[in-house]
Amino acid sequence: MISFDTDIKPLFRQKDVVAMKKYGAFDLHSFEDVKTNSNEILKRLQDGTMPCDGAWQKDNIDKFNTWIQEGMNP
Numbered sequence: 413m414i415s416f417d418t419d420i421k422p423l424f425r426q427k428d429v430v431a432m433k434k435y436g437a438f439d440l441h442s443f444e445d446v447k448t449n450s451n452e453i454l455k456r457l458q459d460g461t462m463p464c465d466g467a468w469q470k471d472n473i474d475k476f477n478t479w480i481q482e483g484m485n486p
């Protein structure tokens with residue numbers, strides 16, 4: 413089972429967290445924030461527009477997607 417703390421949180425770099433906090437969107441290291449915005453985040457990861465300095469590898473996007481499918485475990 414994929415968990416936020418072990419598997420998902422480490423995928424977000426410190427610079428991602430800082431950037432998205434500055435933008436005022438959400439805290440990518442907060443379970444509640446990522447859970448609440450999971451579909452929007454997945455959309456950006458899939459269309460490759462975020463992170464803006466280079467798209468994630470497919471297996472990491474798949475992992476994020478599976479985490480959502482499994483009900484977003486902490």
Ligand code: HEM
Nearest residue numbers: 424427428431432435437449452453456457462463464465
């Ligand atoms: C709903 C999802 C998201 C929205 C609406 C969003 C929106 C934005 C906006 C408006 C900016 C500033 C303008 C720009 O550089 O394009 C930005 C910057 C950035 N975002 Fe996101 N973002 C989202 C998700 C993410 C995710 C999931 C990541 C990382 C995995 C991420 C990483 C970054 C980074 C690294 C920057 C650049 C900051 C800089 O270099 O100054 N964002 N985002």
